[in-house]
Amino acid sequence: MTNHRKTKQKEYVLGNLLNRFDHPTVSQIYDDALKEGVKIGEVSIYRILNNLVEEGKVCKIVTKDNLAHFDYVRENHFHLVCNICNKIVDKPITEEFDKSFSNMVKGFDILKQDVNFYGVCEDCAKKRTSN
Amino acid sequence: MTNHRKTKQKEYVLGNLLNRFDHPTVSQIYDDALKEGVKIGEVSIYRILNNLVEEGKVCKIVTKDNLAHFDYVRENHFHLVCNICNKIVDKPITEEFDKSFSNMVKGFDILKQDVNFYGVCEDCAKKRTSN
DNA sequence: TTCTTATTGAAAATCATTTTCATTAGGATT
DNA sequence: AATCCTAATGAAAATGATTTTCAATAAGAA
Numbered sequence: 001m002t003n004h005r006k007t008k009q010k011e012y013v014l015g016n017l018l019n020r021f022d023h024p025t026v027s028q029i030y031d032d033a034l035k036e037g038v039k040i041g042e043v044s045i046y047r048i049l050n051n052l053v054e055e056g057k058v059c060k061i062v063t064k065d066n067l068a069h070f071d072y073v074r075e076n077h078f079h080l081v082c083n084i085c086n087k088i089v090d091k092p093i094t095e096e097f098d099k100s101f102s103n104m105v106k107g108f109d110i111l112k113q114d115v116n117f118y119g120v121c122e123d124c125a126k127k128r129t130s131n
Numbered sequence: 132m133t134n135h136r137k138t139k140q141k142e143y144v145l146g147n148l149l150n151r152f153d154h155p156t157v158s159q160i161y162d163d164a165l166k167e168g169v170k171i172g173e174v175s176i177y178r179i180l181n182n183l184v185e186e187g188k189v190c191k192i193v194t195k196d197n198l199a200h201f202d203y204v205r206e207n208h209f210h211l212v213c214n215i216c217n218k219i220v221d222k223p224i225t226e227e228f229d230k231s232f233s234n235m236v237k238g239f240d241i242l243k244q245d246v247n248f249y250g251v252c253e254d255c256a257k258k259r260t261s262n
Numbered sequence: 263t264t265c266t267t268a269t270t271g272a273a274a275a276t277c278a279t280t281t282t283c284a285t286t287a288g289g290a291t292t
Numbered sequence: 293a294a295t296c297c298t299a300a301t302g303a304a305a306a307t308g309a310t311t312t313t314c315a316a317t318a319a320g321a322a
Contacts, residue, residue: 001298004299005299006289007300009302041302043279043303043304046280047301050280066310067278080239094231096234099231100228100231104222105211117239119236133268137320138269138319140269158309174270177309181310263322267321269318270316270317270318276310276312279306279309280305282303283302286300286301287298291294292295
């Protein structure tokens with residue numbers, strides 16, 4: 001039997017995600033742990049996050065620079081991942097969208113927390129047109 | 132000035148994508164080229180595909196096993212990427228969805244071809260419930 | 263045909279992530 | 293509280309897709 005023992009490392013990683021509203025990478029969480037004097041290896045953070053993603057408690061968002069970011073699954077929002085600056089913006093899902101989306105993917109078991117939109121954020125769009 | 136010369140390699144990669152309806156990886160395209168006796172290096176396929184993605188002619192879809200798949204941007208369809216078996220399924224976008232989506236992301240420059248949905252495909256869902 | 267330089271491609275480098283495996287520690291049992 | 297089983301950790305090494313480097317090649321302008 002696997003993944004059932006309570007450990008300081010698991011508690012730390014989940015707590016770290018719960019207490020923030022950005023989308024940290026493994027090394028950001030690792031740096032936090034170091035600063036806070038929490039003894040945890042980077043490898044364990046990878047493993048713990050993968051388990052949380054598997055359980056559906058956390059979602060993984062990969063930006064264009066090939067870095068995995070993690071987000072505790074809270075409420076109905078989607079991610080806009082900027083392909084230019086790699087920023088991730090949280091946006092609430094409209095009811096209208098939610099309904100039409102459900103209709104469209106009827107029959108599929110969609111893991112909503114992995115539904116991300118890739119594009120160009122407002123800041124980078126401005127920079128683009130001003131060139 | 133960059134990326135303006137017509138080469139056999141560029142033509143081959145784009146042609147390969149145009150003539151198929153699955154979502155090949157770099158090494159699949161490379162294998163095809165070998166079989167067809169086309170002289171092209173794997174590195175060039177990476178470079179050419181990255182350029183095509185940059186131009187918006189091709190989109191890149193990353194499956195959970197960390198493999199990049201490529202798809203020539205044709206008409207209004209989205210991708211359902213299965214997190215279990217890594218299969219990619221094309222699905223047409225409904226008008227209803229398209230409208231509500233446009234409303235929701237108003238203000239963002241969304242690169243539609245990078246809009247993918249991650250979840251569990253019908254086959255894998257069946258296997259799951261039967262356990 | 264000549265010339266400039268964009269493009270190619272083999273080899274090497276990169277780097278996030280995974281695997282390995284000996285050590286540590288949860289927590290069930292006695 | 294002590295013992296035991298094995299899940300979990302973490303340092304080091306391995307992995308592997310992708311990128312970088314740079315000398316050789318070839319578009320295509322002059």
